[in-house]
Amino acid sequence: MNFSAQSKAFALLLSVGFVAGCSSTGGTSEEGGEYGSDVAAVDQEGGSTVYGGDDQDGVSSSAMTEEERMAAREQAEQQALREVTVFYFDFDTAEIKQEARDVLVAHARFLANNPGQNVRIEGHADERGTKEYNLALGERRANAVQRFLIVNGASRGQLETVSYGEEKPAVMGSSESAWAQNRRVELVFE
Amino acid sequence: MRDHQREVTTTGVPPWKSPVALSVTLHLLILGIALAGWSWTSPVEEPSPRSISARLITQQEPEPSPVVDPVDQQKRDEERRAEEQRQREAAERQRQEEEARRIAEQKRQEEQKRLQQQKEQERQEAAAKEQEARKAREEEAARKKAEAEAKERARQKAEEEKRRQEEARRKAEEEKRRQEEQRKREEAERKRQEELARQEAERKREEAERKLREQQLEAQAEAAQRAREEEARRRQEAAAAKAREAQMLSESEKYQALIRERLSQAWYPPSSATEDMTARLQITLLPTGELSGVRLVSSSGNTAFDNSALGAVRSLSRYPIPNDRDTFERYFRQFTIEFNPRRLR
Amino acid sequence: MTHWIWYRPSRALLAAIALIFFVVSGARAELLIRITEGAGSAIPVAVVPFAESGQMPAGDKVGSIVQADLTMTGEFRTLPPEKMLSLPSRREEVYFRDWRLLGQRYVLVGALTRSGDRVQARYELFDVNREERILGETAAAPASNIRSLAHHISDKVYEAITGVPGAFSTKLAYVTLDTANGKPRYRLQVSDVDGKRARIRLESQEPILSPAWSPDGEKLAYVSFETGKPVIFVHELATGKRSKVADFPGLNSAPAWSDDGRSLLMTLSKDGSAEIYRMNLESRQLTKLTNHWAIDTEPTYDASGEGIFFTSDRSGGPQIYHMETPGAEPRRITFGSRYNARPRPDNDGEYVYYVHQRDRAFHIARTELKTGEETILTRTESDESPSVAPNGRMLIYATRQNGTNVLTVISADGGAAYSLPASEGDVREPAWGPLVR
Numbered sequence: 001m002n003f004s005a006q007s008k009a010f011a012l013l014l015s016v017g018f019v020a021g022c023s024s025t026g027g028t029s030e031e032g033g034e035y036g037s038d039v040a041a042v043d044q045e046g047g048s049t050v051y052g053g054d055d056q057d058g059v060s061s062s063a064m065t066e067e068e069r070m071a072a073r074e075q076a077e078q079q080a081l082r083e084v085t086v087f088y089f090d091f092d093t094a095e096i097k098q099e100a101r102d103v104l105v106a107h108a109r110f111l112a113n114n115p116g117q118n119v120r121i122e123g124h125a126d127e128r129g130t131k132e133y134n135l136a137l138g139e140r141r142a143n144a145v146q147r148f149l150i151v152n153g154a155s156r157g158q159l160e161t162v163s164y165g166e167e168k169p170a171v172m173g174s175s176e177s178a179w180a181q182n183r184r185v186e187l188v189f190e
Numbered sequence: 191m192r193d194h195q196r197e198v199t200t201t202g203v204p205p206w207k208s209p210v211a212l213s214v215t216l217h218l219l220i221l222g223i224a225l226a227g228w229s230w231t232s233p234v235e236e237p238s239p240r241s242i243s244a245r246l247i248t249q250q251e252p253e254p255s256p257v258v259d260p261v262d263q264q265k266r267d268e269e270r271r272a273e274e275q276r277q278r279e280a281a282e283r284q285r286q287e288e289e290a291r292r293i294a295e296q297k298r299q300e301e302q303k304r305l306q307q308q309k310e311q312e313r314q315e316a317a318a319k320e321q322e323a324r325k326a327r328e329e330e331a332a333r334k335k336a337e338a339e340a341k342e343r344a345r346q347k348a349e350e351e352k353r354r355q356e357e358a359r360r361k362a363e364e365e366k367r368r369q370e371e372q373r374k375r376e377e378a379e380r381k382r383q384e385e386l387a388r389q390e391a392e393r394k395r396e397e398a399e400r401k402l403r404e405q406q407l408e409a410q411a412e413a414a415q416r417a418r419e420e421e422a423r424r425r426q427e428a429a430a431a432k433a434r435e436a437q438m439l440s441e442s443e444k445y446q447a448l449i450r451e452r453l454s455q456a457w458y459p460p461s462s463a464t465e466d467m468t469a470r471l472q473i474t475l476l477p478t479g480e481l482s483g484v485r486l487v488s489s490s491g492n493t494a495f496d497n498s499a500l501g502a503v504r505s506l507s508r509y510p511i512p513n514d515r516d517t518f519e520r521y522f523r524q525f526t527i528e529f530n531p532r533r534l535r
Numbered sequence: 536m537t538h539w540i541w542y543r544p545s546r547a548l549l550a551a552i553a554l555i556f557f558v559v560s561g562a563r564a565e566l567l568i569r570i571t572e573g574a575g576s577a578i579p580v581a582v583v584p585f586a587e588s589g590q591m592p593a594g595d596k597v598g599s600i601v602q603a604d605l606t607m608t609g610e611f612r613t614l615p616p617e618k619m620l621s622l623p624s625r626r627e628e629v630y631f632r633d634w635r636l637l638g639q640r641y642v643l644v645g646a647l648t649r650s651g652d653r654v655q656a657r658y659e660l661f662d663v664n665r666e667e668r669i670l671g672e673t674a675a676a677p678a679s680n681i682r683s684l685a686h687h688i689s690d691k692v693y694e695a696i697t698g699v700p701g702a703f704s705t706k707l708a709y710v711t712l713d714t715a716n717g718k719p720r721y722r723l724q725v726s727d728v729d730g731k732r733a734r735i736r737l738e739s740q741e742p743i744l745s746p747a748w749s750p751d752g753e754k755l756a757y758v759s760f761e762t763g764k765p766v767i768f769v770h771e772l773a774t775g776k777r778s779k780v781a782d783f784p785g786l787n788s789a790p791a792w793s794d795d796g797r798s799l800l801m802t803l804s805k806d807g808s809a810e811i812y813r814m815n816l817e818s819r820q821l822t823k824l825t826n827h828w829a830i831d832t833e834p835t836y837d838a839s840g841e842g843i844f845f846t847s848d849r850s851g852g853p854q855i856y857h858m859e860t861p862g863a864e865p866r867r868i869t870f871g872s873r874y875n876a877r878p879r880p881d882n883d884g885e886y887v888y889y890v891h892q893r894d895r896a897f898h899i900a901r902t903e904l905k906t907g908e909e910t911i912l913t914r915t916e917s918d919e920s921p922s923v924a925p926n927g928r929m930l931i932y933a934t935r936q937n938g939t940n941v942l943t944v945i946s947a948d949g950g951a952a953y954s955l956p957a958s959e960g961d962v963r964e965p966a967w968g969p970l971v972r
Contacts, residue, residue: 092852092874128897130877130890130919131744131964132789132802133846133853135765136809136830139786162764163786167742174917174935446568453570458578458640460697461610461928461946494698497662497669501640502570504664525566532571 081106085187086170087145088180091126094140096148104145105152107187112153119154120188121145123163124170126179135165145185441512442521448510457502459531460494467492468530469499475522477515479508487526499529577612577951578696580605581639584616585656586624589649592678595731597647597656600685601692603729604703607944608693608929609951614639626659626668634663641669643692654678660692670695682727702924703728706968707931708736708746708755709942713960723757725772725968730942730955736770744964745789749796752971756780756790756799767801769816780814789833794840800824802832811845813861824861833877838884844868846876855889855902868902871909875900877920881927881947888912888921888930899932901947912949922967923947931955933963 064072087100096104111117123142125134142161150156169182467490474483484503489496511522582605584598598616605611614637616622623629624646634642645658653675660670670691676684683704690701707730711722721743726733737743741760748755755770765788767781781787785804792799798815811825811834825831829849837844843858847865853876856865869875874892881888884904891900891909896916902909915934922931924947931944936954940961944953955962 092848128917129853129874129892130833130846132833133830133848133876135744135786135788136802136804136832139804139809140830161785164742164760165744167744167760442566446566450568450570453568454572455574457570457573458576459573460699461948462697462699492698494696497665498573501662501664505635505640507635521566525568527568527570529570531573 078106078109082110085189087185089141089183089185091179091183092129092137094137094144096144101148104148108149108152108154111149111158112155115155115158118158118160118190120190121149121159121161122186122188123161124168124182124184124186125166126182127166127169127174128179129166131165131167135163138163138165141183141185145187441514442517445510445512445522452506452510453502453527456505457498457529459498459529460492463492463495463498463531465531467495468528469496470526470528471499471503472524472526473503473509474524475509475511477511477518479511481506481509490529495529499527502529503527577610578641579614579637579639580611580696581614581619581634581637581642583619583622583624583642583644585644585658586622586646587649588646589654591647591649591654592681595682595685597645597681597685597688600682600729601643601689604686604689604701605693607729607953609946609953610697610928626661629661631661631663631666639663641692641696643688645688649678652678654681654684656684656688658688660695682731686727697928699928700926700970702926702929702967702970705925705970706748706752707942708748708966708968709962710743710746710964711960711962712940723755723770725755728967736772736775746964746966747790747792748966748968749792750794750969751796752969754796755966756792758788758790767799769799780816780819791835793836800834800836800843802834811843822861824858825865835878835880837880837887838882844878844880844887846878855887868904868907869909879921879923880904881923882925883927885927886947888923890919890921899930899945910949912945913943913952915943915952920964922965924967925970931965931967933965 081103084103087096087104089095089097107119111119121142123138123140123145125137125141127134139161142163146159146161149159166182169178170184171178171181468488469486469490470488472485472487473481474485476482481504484500486496486500490499509522511518582598582602584596602613606613618637620633620637621628621630623642623644625644629642629644640663641660642663643658643660645656648655648657654677655673655675657673658671659668661667662669672691674684674687676687686703689703693699693701693703705728706725707728708723708725711724713720718740721739721741722735723737723743723746724733724735736755737757737759739759739761741763743760744758744765746755746757753772755772757768757770758765759768760766762782765786766779767787767790768777769780770777780799781790781801781803783803783805786802786809789802790799791801793813797817798813800811800813802809803812803821804810806823808828809830809832810823810827811831813822813824814820815822824834824843825845825847827847827849829847830853831845831847831849833846835844836842837857841860843861845856845858845865846853847856848854850867852873854870855868855875855878857868858865868878868887869889869891872892874890874897876890878887878889880886886901886903888899888901891898891911893911897918898911898913898916899918899921900909900911912930913932913934915936917935918932920933924930928947929944930947931942933940934943935941936943940963942955942962942965944955945951
């Protein structure tokens with residue numbers, strides 16, 4: 001597997017942080033007792049006391065805050081959405097369907113956050129009708145997806161479009177279901 | 191952090207076992223391993239080669255490469271010899287030049303002595319001449335002054351006159367310029383007004399044309415509609431006429447219909463036949479119904495079409511005719527057949 | 536010449552004189568029978584196997600090639616030789632009564648003679664009912680080219696009977712698709728009009744589309760995906776040399792030649808949407824001919840060589856449009872269906888042929904340009920790529936039959952269909968070559 005310098009540095013930092021989090025364990029129990037007496041009241045005015053404590057060195061951070069939990073969930077959702085890289089269309093139209101929008105937004109955000117990531121947008125059509133018109137229709141579908149991604153954050157330089165018309169069907173056959181599966185745009189990440 | 195350290199020491203844990211020190215050393219270890227073991231360069235991303243996956247079927251022969259000659263050793267030797275010769279010749283030349291210089295120097299010195307003697311004589315003569323010349327100059331100078339003064343007066347007068355004349359010319363020119371400018375302005379104005387008038391006229395013309403075209407299109411649409419309505423009327427009338435015919439069918443008409451049917455089935459009009467092609471043939475029959483003669487009375491203009499009509503007529507070996515001899519003689523002894531396709535699509 | 540018209544009596548006067556004459560002579564008005572409809576079926580023709588003297592090259596016989604040619608048009612029904620009562624090879628041997636009995640309208644007889652490496656054909660065509668010879672010729676060709684000799688005879692026979700020049704000596708270009716080593720293999724091929732003598736011109740693992748013949752029949756323009764995107768090439772058939780003429784960003788597709796062979800119409804999308812351009816092939820200069828956000832593609836010159844037919848979906852779905860002159864305001868031609876595409880006009884300016892959707896099926900249809908009348912020509916249901924024969928009498932198109940794509944020839948008015956035998960895999964994108972004199 002090839003890693004870029006960026007991701008290696010990131011991994012190194014992560015491991016450093018992880019190791020920093022769990023350093024030696026000897027003497028913790030004894031320190032615990034002393035800690036208790038060390039916690040000093042910071043503010044003694046009035047009747048209230050505020051206890052300020054130093055960072056609890058020695059406790060492994062397995063407990064996450066609410067914010068962190070939500071962020072992790074969102075990231076997982078976005079990743080799941082991005083599993084989908086094929087989008088389907090109705091006959092003789094390049095209109096992006098409602099169910100595709102969230103997925104495309106997820107892709108657009110991913111591309112916005114990873115400017116080095118390039119993607120090729122391949123447009124297709126089903127076999128009915130004429131080849132040349134289908135070539136233009138495939139391109140129109142690819143352009144629609146391209147525009148959508150740009151509007152939602154991707155930059156033009158990351159995107160490349162190509163149309164194959166009816167020449168590269170995903171499913172062979174002359175049934176409604178085969179045709180429906182061939183009227184598509186595919187995202188190919190490079 | 192200080193508190194931590196104090197805490198640790200009071201509980202009696204040796205300094206090098208402290209958690210901080212341990213963690214620091216671990217960090218350093220890891221850093222060391224990482225730096226030593228990992229490469230810091232990112233792999234160069236090569237674009238996947240888009241090999242041209244097409245293959246031409248015809249072959250072309252490759253061109254032969256040109257041949258290069260090696261340097262000749264002989265030439266080098268020759269060049270060396272030539273250089274040596276040049277050097278020798280140059281040394282000779284130098285010696286010759288030096289001698290010539292010595293001789294030239296001697297000659298110069300002798301000449302100089304001669305020149306000095308001549309100069310002395312000339313100086314004495316020149317002094318005497320100079321005195322005479324001084325007298326003559328003084329006299330001339332006086333004459334010239336008087337002349338110069340006179341000329342100056344004359345020049346001044348002439349200049350003044352010139353100035354007056356020039357001023358007069360300038361005034362005249364300016365006047366002309368003013369007049370010309372006025373004329374130009376007036377002309378420009380006239381032209382502008384003419385242009386405006388022309389543009390207006392054009393606009394009106396274009397509008398008139400547009401209206402004409404609109405009217406023409408409307409007229410065409412109306413004419414097309416009328417034609418369609420007429421066609422519908424014709425078809426209705428034809429159907430009605432057929433019904434009438436069926437009622438009034440007489441003997442001769444029955445046989446006419448039969449002949450028409452048989453000939454239709456036997457006629458193969460060429461595929462290029464159009465509705466305006468009409469061929470007329472005159473038929474002569476024998477009382478048996480056999481064909482006695484065919485004559486092309488009027489051609490369709492298309493040979494293939496005419497031939498198809500002739501072929502159809504000749505393909506019937508016997509024509510259906512009424513048994514009654516009088517009816518036959520009257521209608522079927524000689525009659526005309528006209529071939530003219532009507533498309534029913 | 537115009538002067539003597541003044542002295543011609545008017546028609547009314549002539550009619551009056553004629554009427555008087557008839558009344559005086561007592562002649563009856565002659566019966567007139569009008570025939571307005573023909574048999575509506577194919578003309579029966581007998582192609583008698585030619586007599587042979589000398590060694591004939593192996594392969595199909597001249598007679599059977601002529602028979603197949605005439606049958607392909609849908610306008611003729613040929614008599615199987617086993618039903619013939621005699622096998623004449625010259626006029627003296629022809630008994631017209633026999634052929635009449637067999638219901639034949641025309642009979643073709645001939646003889647082939649081999650001399651050296653050439654074959655000579657002497658042939659005659661007879662009208663059975665008129666008992667007249669309507670065509671007689673001697674033609675010769677190298678023995679290796681005997682198929683061309685047969686097609687030449689078919690051209691002459693067709694023209695003698697119908698008055699229209701035959702298109703049997705023309706070529707077809709088309710694309711086949713099969714698999715080799717698990718990968719798709721596209722091949723651009725050129726063959727005779729009956730599919731024989733096919734020669735591969737280009738082989739690729741990526742699609743090849745839209746072959747288009749130059750007017751002199753010497754070059755093909757086509758779209759190839761060999762570089763990963765659609766690019767237009769011009770390919771010289773005699774030398775195999777080809778040049779890339781359009782490789783702009785986006786689409787480079789749908790090439791169509793001008794009548795003088797100097798420029799190509801094409802569809803490019805480099806300026807945003809698919810538009811039609813004209814490219815001068817020498818200077819490579821482009822002229823933009825359409826300017827609309829819709830898809831404008833599949834351009835082709837009309838019979839006049841100046842106007843242009845094309846497909847556009849500016850009205851919502853693809854329809855056929857026509858520009859009187861390049862760049863003029865387009866006029867819509869098709870109305871009856873929501874999908875009409877890929878116009879191909881005939882050379883006479885009478886009809887334009889195209890792909891037409893009716894209910895759920897895609898047929899080939901044609902519109903008569905004078906009247907606007909539309910007719911559906913095919914019963915097959917997934918039709919594509921119509922191409923008109925240069926004599927306007929036949930049409931070839933691609934369709935699906937039993938799960939594979941095949942080429943079918945029909946007569947221009949939709950009668951009779953003749954499927955070209957497909958040797959390997961899938962055949963598509965037929966283009967009918969020009970008449971070459």
